[in-house]
Amino acid sequence: MLRIQVKKGVDKVLLRLYHSSHKKEALKFLKKIEAQKGKTNPKFIKLSNQYASDVLGWIGYSPWLYVYSAISGSFKEGWIPDNYYGKIVIPELKGQYGALDDLNALQNKLFTSALFPDKAYYVNGLWTTKDYAVIPQKKVADVLFNSSQDIVYKTDNSLRGLGVHFFSKDNFEINKVMALGNGIAQQFIKQHVFFEDIVSKSVATIRLTTYIDVKGETSLRSGFLRVGRAPDTHVKSVSHIRVPININTGELSKTGYDTNLNTIEKHPDSNYIFNKRKIPHFNKCIAAVLHLHKQMPFSRTIGWDLTLDKNEEVKVMEWNGGHNDVKFGEATQGPCYADLGWEKLWKK
Template sequence: MKIIYFIIYLSLKIYKKTTKISHNITWKNKIKKLIKTKGAKKLTNTQVAEINTYYNKYKLKGISTQWHQFYYGCNQFFSPKYMPENLFYIDIEPRLNQKIYFPSLTDKNILDKRFPNVKQPETIIKNINGFFYSNDELIDERKALSLCDTGNELVIKPTVDSGGGKNILLFNCKDGVVDSGQKLRTVFKDYGKDFIVQKIVQQHEQLKALNPTSLNTIRIMTYLNENKVDVLSTIVRIGRKGSSTDNATTGGISCGIQKNGQFNTMGYQLSGESFRATDSGIKFEDVKLNFMSKVLETVNELHQEAPFFKIISWDLAIDKDENVVLIEYNVMGQGINSHQLNNGPVLSPLLKILESQL
């Protein structure tokens, strides 16, 4: 029996080691491609030494300096405190967030139950494991199709494994046919199961002006630190002209937001390309959101209701009446590049937590 346990233990250890190696190769290839695309110059020997000295304090050796090279090449702000993606995704995020509760607790179909005290988009129907629901009542597909046949613009999206704006579709349905010419029943079939249909959020005029065709959201990364919630970084995510999504992975632009609501001067794509203005011609430095205190209060309250995850990225919209609207929250694979490109080495406080757990 002891031999069997030993074999299982050894197999798990080998699996974890090979997985880590595989992931490191993935991040290594990614940063090489980003540097090549951006044409970021190599760091000086002094800068490399500064990075190694900083990470040695946390007993972390062999840290890739290529991420520092990329960030510095993009925003012209050098710091040894930038965090490489592989370190965050392999060592930090899994330690701080309990994977056993992912993705079940982040399913968009239960978001209203998880956070009942914050406004959310109005839901028309839910599909949970293939079953249709409306107002918490089990319904058949025929009823679900009828409820969505409004002639008004709606959005359908997956509720699990749905990051990066994947498979989000805006549509109007009349007499069972959506504006693309497809039957709504076929659209449902394409999504399979675990999806949600909601009304479009009528967003605040300031955010809408950034790009009228997309829901432009505020992403805030928070850390649940003993008896308080720390805000690590805040950015706004803006779609490109004609795009219906604001996600950076689909070409959107992000810009850092200061605590007082003032936008930074520059915005960035994930490629590192910088922008001073949106496609609609609004300069970032001319924008200040007067409702940021309300937004920060909201994420402070929300994170205290989600202690299973110590670090969370919240996606929030602001409606036309200046209400904060929760769109989703991210706990695994939450992007860090947009935060560091816009706001610098904002993740450095997490290294102290990692050090205490090593």
């Protein structure tokens, strides 16, 4: 009995901290947005409070609705606040299955797809091929560099662009890689010229978010392009530029966003103008992730990070089955999930 009471007390404290951190983050973004756009219409703040209380069951879900309203210049019923998504939607629609995305070595078991550029996995002291045959350490370099001079090594549970390391055949030292911890070695992708024109040093990422319904049908819900800054070796959350994608046409929005959610119309380093630019083979990208999601239906929403290589082939760099980002899509394209009844899940 005491143990149960202690657990309940700890859970209550953790829940309070969770929502407090979300409120702090949302209000920080709101302040930065208002520094560029001016104060958010009080009418939208009032509507956000009412919607959070009356529809979502708690006014504590309103801060992210303020942010969405400030970005879109309106209030829209059906928006899903990020903390509501994390504490209400994810437990109901994913459980623990979404967390499998943290274990990179399971990727080929779950999806069995050539779309992932996996070369090898390192887990618990063992190196294996993508088909899980153990590789003797002295043969690892031969496997990794049998078709290219460069690889990317990503540690398990790497977030926000952290835990990403680059190695060439010349500077590869197996002990240094193993010291990084469990992870995945992927072939370095040479990106399509469309993305190369935006910024050349880092590989651009198309983030597509899909949903699978109770009939097993998958649908695309949102999409945006993430590109790095000129000095970046890869796209990082601390510096990236995001540009919404029209998911019906593949066309980039006229407006992109920096890390403070301030609006820009061209890349700050290359001066690449976003307006009227259309991602090539976008339908191929959509078809790829809709098919892949059917192989992992237990995580009902998945955020996919993919790109096109120089040969116009889709390459899926990773899948995000846990707390994938819904904030940006909701604010710039949403509501993306208004037809799914998520606003009622809190009543269960």
